[in-house]
Amino acid sequence: MWRQTVDPGLGEKYNSRTKRLINKDGTFNIVKRGSEPRLYDAYQYLSNVSVGKLLLIILSFYLLINVMFALLYVGCGVENLHGVDPNLPPFLNAFFFSVQTFTTVGYGVLSPHGMAVNLIVTLESLLGWVGFAIITGLVYGRFAKPNVRILYSNHALITPTTEGKILQFRLANKRNNMLMELEAKVILMVQDVNYVRHYYNLKLEQSSKHFFPLNWTIVHHIDKDSPLHGLTPKQLEKQRAEVLVLIKGYDDAFGHHIHSRFSYLYDEILWNVRFKKPYDADDTGEIIFNLLQLHETEPVEGELPV
Template identity: 25%
Template sequence: MLSRKGLQLPEDYLLTRLAEDVQHQTKGASTRARKARFVAKNGACNVAHTNIREQGRFLQDVFTTLVDLKWLHTLVIFTMSFLCSWLLFAMAWWLVAFAHGDLDPRAPPARAPCVTELRSFASAFLFSIEVQVTIGFGARMVTEECWAAILVLILQNIVGLLVNAIMLGCIFMKTAQARRRAETLIFSKHAVVSLRDGRLCFMVRVGDLRKSMILCATVRMQVLRRGVTREGELLPLEQIDVRIANPLDTNALFLVSPIVLCHVIDSNSPLYGLSAQDLQRDDLEVLLILEGVVETTGITTQARTSYVSDEILWGHRFVPAVSEEDGAYAVDYSKFGNTQRVPTPGCSAQKLERQGGVTGLKFGGAGEGAPSLRRRRRASTRR
């Protein structure tokens, strides 16, 4: 036991496991095979949907199905929808001309045709394109000779408007999807665990690269792990909500500059009983979800990322990335993911709380706190 002004602190947690020692001790554990992660670093969900027997449900929402398709498939459908409609109505115009006798070379020249200058299927196809895309070159035109031609003209205009609305709307939605805006919402590559106000905290940094803000930004944090109920039911992917510390008692963010999200590891936290070594051995995944409304478009966007055990640095703290220069605040994104080692107990938050916490101790940075602590321990041992 070491003593500091009457405060009895156990030697096994008094910052004896600095970040470099913890990483060295857990290096072997981190190299073993881990379970597949649920969410990739870029936010893509690692879930494969198989054995779906009700495929027809996707056709009940055709527009969403088209938007969700890959770009190659969407462009193929976009092209084929216009080509098929042009060919379909080209056949209709050819049949109208054939039924009226306009394609007969022996027809008297004084007889008015249904469509002028329509003498073959090629000319019928060109006229179909002119009608649907409203080019109107003027060489071919509908006359008042045939009511069938007038009905086909009305029908093709209606179908053409529907095809344009659906396909152009699909292309617009794919280019303006919410996840496109999420590309400029960034998360730190690593999460850190260190002391803040005398309590162990799990921290992640999030930022926005654009000047246009994300309105009503909210953030959620979940811990994904295997679990077992009291009845013995195996939960292969249990989702546990994690509370993020906020003085306003809400998860809303004013994301005008990079923010460090902090989760206090208390008795309600799923990380409460995990030490630095336990964290490396445990197959858990921390999921972070950021949602908000894009200021310029009003579209709701969502950005996601996750951190597995190997991506959580115990005994580290984020380097400040915001500074004041010439009366304005400047953000240096080269420091966005940088961390520094700081003196941090290697024990769990549960054990730290049982030992009375570390309130009253003043810690410096990793460079000054660790050597001074070692000197105190050596002096205590000599005494």
């Protein structure tokens, strides 16, 4: 067990406004301030933004560079560009010449003339090589990077059994690739009256799995040694309990280790229910696994009072 101290001066304001530690997409709900941004951090940032945002950044960079060099060409005089279209405004002629120079297309119609324009062309050509090299690296890195798509059950369950109670939840691989050598670590985070976060490792019935073709039900037995022993739903809510899930494995398709994170808040834990079986066999004996049934539960007969 370990703990993380929070400024008690925040009082009830902290307790009422704090959000979950791990978001549903696996990111941590933490905003860092006070760190000075560096140019070397740009590649890491661009490697982790969404695809739509990355495309928007690339398009903006592409247009901005060409507009900037088009203004330089206009400043040097469009008459120094041979083969311009007289039906287009000077800026558009300069812009299209910049696009051809930046991308090294060179259709052979437009060409520079004069020392000043050729110096600008030399600089833009170099910038084009560097820019496209960086963009190529970003695109390749995103495609080559293992993209984990692990589906977690919508709720964690506390289920009564003949031997006591268990905490359980399920996960499955949404892709057809094979994940191997999976390891799971589950941590209970609670907050005391002094707004100090305490972390407890939960002992699992099975903490590793060699193959992952179907679902994996992760189970923690709530015995006398469990930090969940004797707790009720109201007590979990009072302590703002959150079950943190960390998954590590090996992606056979990419040949890389993968990591996945998830969490269940106190109000995402259902009591006295159990999971339904998400798969069955057809007439030929082939197993049919329905991901949509991963979340389905049913009441336990003779449910215990909470």
